[in-house]
Amino acid sequence: MNAMVAAAAAAAVVLIFASGGVECRSREGRIAESFEYSAISCRGHSASIVEFGGVGDGKTLNTAAFRRAVDELSKHASDGGAQLFVPAGKWLTGSFNLTSHFTLYLHKDAILLASQDIKSWGVVDPLPSYGHGRDTAGGRYISLIFGTNLTDVVITGENGTIDGQGGVWWQQFHKKKLKYTRPYLIEIMHSHKIQISNLTLLNSPSWNVHPVYTSDIIIQGITILAPVTSPNTDGINPDSCTSTRIEDTYIVSGDDCIAVKSGWDEYGIKYGMPTKHLIIRRLTCISPYSAAIALGSEMSGGIEDVRAEDVTAIRTESGVRIKTAVGRGGYVRDIYVKGMSLHTMKWVFWMTGNYGSHADTHYDPNALPEIKGINYRDVVAENVTMAARLEGISGDPFTGICMSNVTIGMAKKAKKYPWTCSEVEGVTSGVVPPPCSLLPNKGRDKRAMCDFPTDTLPIDDLELQKCSYVKNYL
Numbered sequence: 001m002n003a004m005v006a007a008a009a010a011a012a013v014v015l016i017f018a019s020g021g022v023e024c025r026s027r028e029g030r031i032a033e034s035f036e037y038s039a040i041s042c043r044g045h046s047a048s049i050v051e052f053g054g055v056g057d058g059k060t061l062n063t064a065a066f067r068r069a070v071d072e073l074s075k076h077a078s079d080g081g082a083q084l085f086v087p088a089g090k091w092l093t094g095s096f097n098l099t100s101h102f103t104l105y106l107h108k109d110a111i112l113l114a115s116q117d118i119k120s121w122g123v124v125d126p127l128p129s130y131g132h133g134r135d136t137a138g139g140r141y142i143s144l145i146f147g148t149n150l151t152d153v154v155i156t157g158e159n160g161t162i163d164g165q166g167g168v169w170w171q172q173f174h175k176k177k178l179k180y181t182r183p184y185l186i187e188i189m190h191s192h193k194i195q196i197s198n199l200t201l202l203n204s205p206s207w208n209v210h211p212v213y214t215s216d217i218i219i220q221g222i223t224i225l226a227p228v229t230s231p232n233t234d235g236i237n238p239d240s241c242t243s244t245r246i247e248d249t250y251i252v253s254g255d256d257c258i259a260v261k262s263g264w265d266e267y268g269i270k271y272g273m274p275t276k277h278l279i280i281r282r283l284t285c286i287s288p289y290s291a292a293i294a295l296g297s298e299m300s301g302g303i304e305d306v307r308a309e310d311v312t313a314i315r316t317e318s319g320v321r322i323k324t325a326v327g328r329g330g331y332v333r334d335i336y337v338k339g340m341s342l343h344t345m346k347w348v349f350w351m352t353g354n355y356g357s358h359a360d361t362h363y364d365p366n367a368l369p370e371i372k373g374i375n376y377r378d379v380v381a382e383n384v385t386m387a388a389r390l391e392g393i394s395g396d397p398f399t400g401i402c403m404s405n406v407t408i409g410m411a412k413k414a415k416k417y418p419w420t421c422s423e424v425e426g427v428t429s430g431v432v433p434p435p436c437s438l439l440p441n442k443g444r445d446k447r448a449m450c451d452f453p454t455d456t457l458p459i460d461d462l463e464l465q466k467c468s469y470v471k472n473y474l
């Protein structure tokens with residue numbers, strides 16, 4: 001080997017390392033693979049799905065292999081934990097459950113393909129805070145990747161893919177042929193310390209990522225793609241969760257990019273578990289029929305202390321939207337939004353007090369939601385049809401609304417009156433075009449007068465470690 005070839009070979013190895021992994025074939029034909037990644041915990045044991053009989057040909061059903069792998073690796077929970085590696089390939093699978101102290105790691109060219117055989121999907125109970133499934137009254141098809149009562153779980157990769165192949169579900173849903181509520185791609189219930197990062201999620205049958213009754217969640221570097229006309233393909237739905245950090249996500253979907261929830265009507269009120277201490281940073285959203293961030297409509301356990309920063313939305317119906325109704329009870333309070341860049345929007349600000357959509361007819365007509373302390377600042381929008389549509393509830397106004405440093409460029413075909421407001425109270429400063437009379441200008445200049453907390457939340461201090469995966473096999 002002459003010097004130039006050696007240098008080129010060394011450079012190639014360095015390049016492969018820089019992209020996160022390396023694969024090399026030694027003289028004996030053994031394959032060594034190694035990866036480095038960031039995670040809340042590293043693991044003492046490693047295995048590949050191939051060791052459990054997995055076949056990545058896009059045809060072989062791997063449900064049993066995944067279930068066997070998780071069962072087997074769960075034995076290491078109290079002994080350093082385990083990581084399951086999914087190599088490049090197409091891995092057709094039905095639903096499988098996760099275990100504690102466990103990492104699922106997807107190679108960049110690994111694609112998990114969800115089985116399209118609806119009959120083979122198991123069914124679980126409705127969520128106690130909802131009382132019903134969201135599509136139908138009874139049970140729910142279990143999510144593709146499901147976990148409950150777990151601690152310390154990581155689902156990550158180098159942007160590997162989980163494809164829900166949702167087309168068949170969307171069709172059956174539209175034809176009203178489904179017996180149960182559609183599955184989600186990932187659902188984690190009653191759990192603690194969860195990381196979901198560096199993955200691409202495609203074509204979920206319904207919601208994509210649903211952490212519920214869970215705390216200390218990091219969701220980072222996720223790309224979510226679904227047709228903008230697909231039904232209920234919400235991106236990320238933190239639901240009755242405490243301490244969640246969602247960062248660097250890119251979402252194109254048929255429903256809200258992030259939908260913050262906490263249970264439905266009388267069931268959510270009774271369960272009484274709020275979503276609180278939620279951080280959202282650097283979200284990019286495209287969702288022509290929905291919001292970049294929705295609060296509700298199921299918010300009966302309460303939503304409080306939400307901090308959203310650096311939100312970009314393109315061809316999206318509205319920015320940060322509040323959806324509620326009489327009968328929901330609960331509250332949405334202490335919401336802080338700073339830095340939105342919005343392009344081609346129907347409404348920049350939208351609050352709805354008559355969302356309807358009840359679990360059943362037994363909701364309490366006296367259960368009024370409290371909407372209070374909603375702060376928006378540093379917003380630039382262009383090509384907007386209406387600046388705001390703010391509709392509180394008669395006898396239950398939405399209060400403490402603050403908007404400052406907001407510049408909205410109206411579309412050529414904009415409505416004549418850019419603001420409609422009823423049953424809302426608040427103040428504004430430096431907002432263009434000038435707001436409705438219910439939100440009087442109280443500031444002298446464009447200075448951001450609306451609050452945004454300066455303290456840090458404990459979830460910001462949860463540090464990621466450098467972990468690695470090294471495997472030699474014949």
Ligand SMILES: *[C@@H]1O[C@H](CO)[C@@H](O)[C@H](O)[C@H]1NC(C)=O
Nearest residue numbers: 037038039156197198220221
């Ligand atoms: C995600 O990937 C990026 C770029 O490869 C890397 O810098 C980051 O540490 C990863 N984060 C997580 C949480 O996996």
Ligand SMILES: *[C@@H]1O[C@H](CO)[C@@H](O)[C@H](O)[C@H]1NC(C)=O
Nearest residue numbers: 067096097122123124146148
């Ligand atoms: C997965 O968990 C759910 C809920 O606990 C359970 O109903 C189901 O049987 C589990 N599936 C497997 C394969 O263990």
Ligand SMILES: *[C@@H]1O[C@H](CO)[C@@H](O)[C@H](O)[C@H]1NC(C)=O
Nearest residue numbers: 128148149150189190191213
């Ligand atoms: C999971 O945790 C919830 C809430 O703590 C509890 O009600 C439920 O019984 C637990 N389920 C299992 C299978 O341990």
Ligand SMILES: *[C@@H]1O[C@H](CO)[C@@H](O)[C@H](O)[C@H]1NC(C)=O
Nearest residue numbers: 158159160199200221223225
């Ligand atoms: C991950 O893959 C998706 C889909 O191919 C792509 O759009 C996105 O840019 C990728 N993200 C990163 C960080 O490479």
Ligand SMILES: *[C@@H]1O[C@H](CO)[C@@H](O)[C@H](O)[C@H]1NC(C)=O
Nearest residue numbers: 339378379380405446447448
């Ligand atoms: C107003 O908002 C813009 C971004 O939308 C920001 O660059 C600017 O610093 C803000 N001005 C003040 C006074 O905070």
Ligand SMILES: *[C@@H]1O[C@H](CO)[C@@H](O)[C@H](O)[C@H]1NC(C)=O
Nearest residue numbers: 343344345383384385411413
């Ligand atoms: C402005 O918005 C309209 C829809 O309201 C859209 O058709 C048009 O392409 C947008 N223009 C630009 C320059 O983005």
